[in-house]
Amino acid sequence: MAHIQFVDELVREYLLYRGFNSTVKAxxxxxxxxxxxxxxxxxxIEQILHYINVSxxxxxxxxxxxxxxxxFSKLEIHVQPAVRKMEYSLYKLYLVVAAQSTGGVRNEKVAExxxxxxxxLxxxxxxxxxxxxxYIQKPEENTSFxxxxxxxxxxxxxVSLHNLLATVFQCMPQPTLTSYESDAALVKRLQDEVSALRGKTQKQSVEKTSPIGHQSRLAAYSERLSGPLPLVDDFCAAPAEPLDSGAREAKGLRGLLRQMGGSPVMGRRAARSQSQN
Known part of the structure; x- marks a missing residue:
């Protein structure tokens, strides 16, 4: 929340501008x-460590x-145990630092x-x-401490204290004066988006209504229609090899029958006709 310091300066400048000198001093x-x-x-955290180091x-x-x-009191109920645990951890850190003090101050601060x-507690x-x-001479060697x-x-x-404070401060409701920067950035982003959309819309409308663009589309369409249409031969892909092989097989069969003295089917038909006569 570094912008808080900037807002403080703005408030102070405004008070000086209005002539509220006593208010500026306060x-x-x-x-x-x-x-x-x-x-x-x-x-x-620096202030908390100061209190701990000086006991x-x-x-x-x-x-x-x-x-x-x-x-912390404004947080939700389920977060309160974590806050209390952090408080007790700081108290334990206080005791550890006090126990590491030299001289008779150690037991005095711990007992206090x-x-x-x-x-x-x-x-x-x-x-x-x-x-x-x-009552423990070397607590750093004791298993409990x-x-x-x-x-x-x-x-x-x-580190846990830092994360807790940073998260809480980030989620705190901000006064209107401190949110001016984020609001200004949001307005600027929305204005840029509107300008970009307006420019895109104008460009599309110009392309649709432009006579040059219309003529170019007509010319491209006419050129596509004026060209020769391709002729497609439906039989160009028909295979010729099976027909040639079938003709060769039939020719070879007829030659074989002639060598054998005729067709056996025709011979049986002739014999049947003679017996009937």
Whole structure:
């Protein structure tokens, strides 16, 4: 949502143009104390990490409550468990960073967190082992906490937080002033499409009504009709080989009969006529 900063500049410029100097001062003061960071995800994560690194539990809880009231509380019910899981992951990251602090600050910050969060976390199974954290000398080697001390888990928490915030901010309803750029782009695209369709329609109408195009089509049709028509011989493809072979076979049979002294059929007919006589 980088366009938010541009809209802020437009509002400030308008206020100066109208001469609302006191309003401009109040506007600048509010921008400096803006907890939403112009809805920039990287700036919000940077602020959360600041509270975690300095072990400021009150600041972390207050900032998350602000995000919850502004954004997360307006989400659908089935998304709320994911938001709560992300909140608890940040609390665990807070404890991991506090446990890695040097000196006596480590146990002090961890114990302070558990004491303040006891009413909220007591009775939840996933937090039962965390109350033993102040009494473990090397929690990074303990099987219950070794995963949370890895760089991979810590990075996955930040990536999940980034994706959650980016998705939520993208789906938030935008005021009319912030959607001017997308509306202008939509109008420009529609105008280009209308111009392209109008040009295509005009081109087609010119081609249909043009006398040159009509004469060229008539000339092509006349040229096709004036040419000689091809003659087709229906018997050109008839095979001649079977007839020639049949004639040769008949001729050979007659020669064979002459050599044998006549046809046996004719001989039987002659003998039958003599016996009858």
């Amino acid at each position: 506007f600048d003061t509010d921008l400096k104390a803006d907890k939403d960071k112009g809805f920039r995800v990287d700036k919000i 400021d539990l009150n600041g972390l809880k207050e900032y998350w409550s602000h995000l919850d009231s502004l954004v 967190f558990l004491a303040k969060m006891l009413p909220e 007591q009775g939840q199974n996933e937090w039962r082992d965390w109350f033993m954290l102040p 070794s995963l949370y001390f890895t760089r991979a888990w810590q990075d996955s928490v930040l």
